[in-house]
Amino acid sequence: MAEVSGNSFIPESFPGYTPDIAGQIGLLWELIKAPLIVPFLRFCVYICLAMSIMVFLERLYMGVVIILVKLFWKKPEKRYKWEAMNDDLEMGNEAFPLVLVQIPMFNEKEVYKISIGAACNLSWPADRLVIQVLDDSTDLVVKDMVEKECIRWASKGINIRYQIRETRGGYKAGALKEGLKHDYVKNCEYVVIFDADFRPEPDFLRRAVPFLIHNPDIALVQARWRFVNSDECLLTRMQEMSLDYHFKVEQEVGSATHAFFGFNGTGGIWRIAAINEAGGWKDRTTVEDMDLAVRAGLKGWKFLYLGDLQVKSELPSTFKAFRFQQHRWSCGPANLFRKMVMDIATNKRVTLYKKFYVIYSFFFVRKIIAHMFTFFFYCVVLPLTILVPEVDVPKWGAIYIPCIITTLNSVGTPRSFHLLFYWVLFENVMSFHRTKATFIGLLEAKRVNEWVVTEKLGDTLKNKSNNKSTTSKRSLSKFLGDRGHAPREDNRCFRLVAFEEFGVAA
Numbered sequence: 118m119a120e121v122s123g124n125s126f127i128p129e130s131f132p133g134y135t136p137d138i139a140g141q142i143g144l145l146w147e148l149i150k151a152p153l154i155v156p157f158l159r160f161c162v163y164i165c166l167a168m169s170i171m172v173f174l175e176r177l178y179m180g181v182v183i184i185l186v187k188l189f190w191k192k193p194e195k196r197y198k199w200e201a202m203n204d205d206l207e208m209g210n211e212a213f214p215l216v217l218v219q220i221p222m223f224n225e226k227e228v229y230k231i232s233i234g235a236a237c238n239l240s241w242p243a244d245r246l247v248i249q250v251l252d253d254s255t256d257l258v259v260k261d262m263v264e265k266e267c268i269r270w271a272s273k274g275i276n277i278r279y280q281i282r283e284t285r286g287g288y289k290a291g292a293l294k295e296g297l298k299h300d301y302v303k304n305c306e307y308v309v310i311f312d313a314d315f316r317p318e319p320d321f322l323r324r325a326v327p328f329l330i331h332n333p334d335i336a337l338v339q340a341r342w343r344f345v346n347s348d349e350c351l352l353t354r355m356q357e358m359s360l361d362y363h364f365k366v367e368q369e370v371g372s373a374t375h376a377f378f379g380f381n382g383t384g385g386i387w388r389i390a391a392i393n394e395a396g397g398w399k400d401r402t403t404v405e406d407m408d409l410a411v412r413a414g415l416k417g418w419k420f421l422y423l424g425d426l427q428v429k430s431e432l433p434s435t436f437k438a439f440r441f442q443q444h445r446w447s448c449g450p451a452n453l454f455r456k457m458v459m460d461i462a463t464n465k466r467v468t469l470y471k472k473f474y475v476i477y478s479f480f481f482v483r484k485i486i487a488h489m490f491t492f493f494f495y496c497v498v499l500p501l502t503i504l505v506p507e508v509d510v511p512k513w514g515a516i517y518i519p520c521i522i523t524t525l526n527s528v529g530t531p532r533s534f535h536l537l538f539y540w541v542l543f544e545n546v547m548s549f550h551r552t553k554a555t556f557i558g559l560l561e562a563k564r565v566n567e568w569v570v571t572e573k574l575g576d577t578l579k580n581k582s583n584n585k586s587t588t589s590k591r592s593l594s595k596f597l598g599d600r601g602h603a604p605r606e607d608n609r610c611f612r613l614v615a616f617e618e619f620g621v622a623a
Contacts, residue, residue: 150505158501158508165494166514168486173518175482176525182370183528190373193423198331202323210242214330216322217305217389221251221292223285225313226259228431228573230266232313237270237277240319247302248277251292253285287400288568294398297389305389312383314573316345316429324426325386336391336418337410339368340384340426346434353432354533355543356439360432361529365424367483372422376474377414384428391418401456402558403568404449411457411475415464431573440550441569447551450484451558452565488555492548495519 146154193199202213218236222229236248250267254260260281267279282295293310296302307329311317317340325338341364347357371378383406392398395413402408410420433439461475499515502508523541527534557564 150507154505155507158498158505161493161498162502162508162510162514165490165498166511168490169494169514169518169522171482172487172490173522175478176522178478179366179370180525180528182374183366186369186373193328193421197328197335197421199327200331202327210245213242213245214306214326215245215247215304216241216326216386217297217302217308218246218248219251219293219296219308219310220249220313221289221310222254222263222313223252223570224254224256224259225573226256226262228314229259229263232311232315233263233266233270233277235316236311237273237275238319239317239322241322243274243276246276246322247305248275249296249299249302250277250279251296252279252281253288253292255285287398288403288405290398290400290405293405297392297397307386308389308392309386310383311428312430314431315383317384318427321426321428322386325423328421328423329386329388332419332421334417334419335421336388336395336413337420338386338426339372339378339420339422340428341365341368341422341424342384342430343427344432345429346431349432349434351536351539352436352439353434354536355540356432358527358530358533358536358540359544362526363529365529368422369424371474371479372420374474375419376471377411377479378420378422384430388418391416394418402449402453403445403566404453407450408453408457411453411461414471414475415461415467417466433571434574435572438572442571443547443551444554444564445568447484447488447554448558448565448567450480451555452561453558454480454484455559455561485555485559488548488551491544492552495545496548 190196204212218239220232220236222232225232233248233250239246248270250263252260252263254263264279267277270277278299278301280296280299282292285291287294297308302308307326309317309322321340325340328338329335342360344353344357344360347353368378370376391413392409394416395409395418397409398405399408414420433442458476458480461472464472499510502510523537527537527540533540556562
């Protein structure tokens with residue numbers, strides 16, 4: 118009997134065999150395309166179209182609500198009890214509650230003076246204000262500089278405390294939690310948190326604290342971020358467009374509808390009683406601020422967003438710093454969703470609408486689906502349909518809905534409307550990084566708790582750019598006279614970003 122081997126079932130060549138390897142690959146493609154590739158790609162198209170509809174409806178809902186808010190909603194001062202903080206001759210400073218200001222830091226050489234100086238210049242009675250600098254720096258030189266700055270302000274009569282820890286356990290959440298344990302803060306009713314690059318206006322407390330005093334059900338008053346370096350380069354302009362939509366639309370809608378909005382970590386003032394009732398700061402995710410806000414919301418506390426109360430801050434002006442920040446901002450919410458979805462669903466103290474809003478709208482659509490939809494649809498599925506013409510993508514899904522979503526996203530920053538094309542490319546490029554971080558958070562993979570402090574440059578980059586601009590102008594003037602012009606700021610910043618990203622000296 119003839120022997121039968123596995124090779125007997127494998128033909129030496131496909132029909133129409135040619136010795137060309139490319140030809141063989143082409144024949145193999147034709148064999149598997151119809152039974153495998155086409156059905157699978159059509160399935161992917163349907164999934165992406167479903168995700169696009171979810172994102173579209175979310176953006177449309179936000180757009181309708183924000184229009185109603187702007188046209189018909191009363192200002193927060195009229196919707197809530199609010200009275201201006203005035204000096205009382207009889208009670209003196211006792212009329213002002215004791216407020217704690219926390220400034221967490223980690224090797225903030227370039228910006229530590231900014232936040233400390235801004236906090237010390239707050240318009241609030243000195244004996245009713247405690248400023249706490251929580252320094253986790255590992256650079257001894259920086260630690261010494263920060264401590265000397267605190268001593269300098271203390272000599273002026275400011276109640277400022279310099280606090281360090283033996284270990285950096287829990288990162289920022291650990292520092293904030295440790296700061297609340299000191300005896301001198303036990304009588305404080307409210308706590309404000311400012312990052313090392315934040316610059317609050319002097320009247321910040323006088324505008325925010327009355328909402329907490331006269332409305333005992335409010336746990337948090339959140340201010341809006343403004344960016345001092347938004348015009349630094351095209352990278353910061355793109356970030357401004359994304360964050361302005363977040364603050365002008367998402368935060369405003371969540372606050373106006375009493376649903377929920379994510380605390381942004383800094384630039385907000387908390388009621389300490391609400392923090393304690395919610396279980397305090399936890400370091401189980403890299404978004405400790407959002408974690409605390411969700412837990413406080415499940416306890417029945419309300420949050421208030423003040424769009425006209427603004428705090429200046431700094432955007433990452435290098436791609437390396439921006440990439441690490443986006444990993445934390447994408448991985449953390451996905452991981453928090455994994456940890457808290459059942460707690461939210463089974464909670465009995467909040468309404469069914471609020472549960473649906475937090476689980477579906479806030480977490481599922483905005484923090485998970487939005488990243489995946491952008492990456493898989495625009496960067497994977499649509500390009501593949503060009504190779505497989507048998508798969509059709511309807512125009513409403515490929516053109517109309519994306520254009521409407523993009524237009525709605527631009528309402529937060531009308532001055533940058535002409536940059537929408539670049540913003541779309543920028544978001545598509547970043548979508549891969551965000552999608553990867555989202556999966557890491559959902560699956561609790563190895564980098565789930567990675568925490569890299571966002572590099573802050575303060576006025577360093579600006580000063581370097583001005584120096585380069587002056588030098589270039591002088592050099593060109595030698596050859597071109599008065600017709601010489603300094604290089605454009607946008608181009609200069611992008612060169613610095615590119616040099617740093619590829620490890621080349623600028």
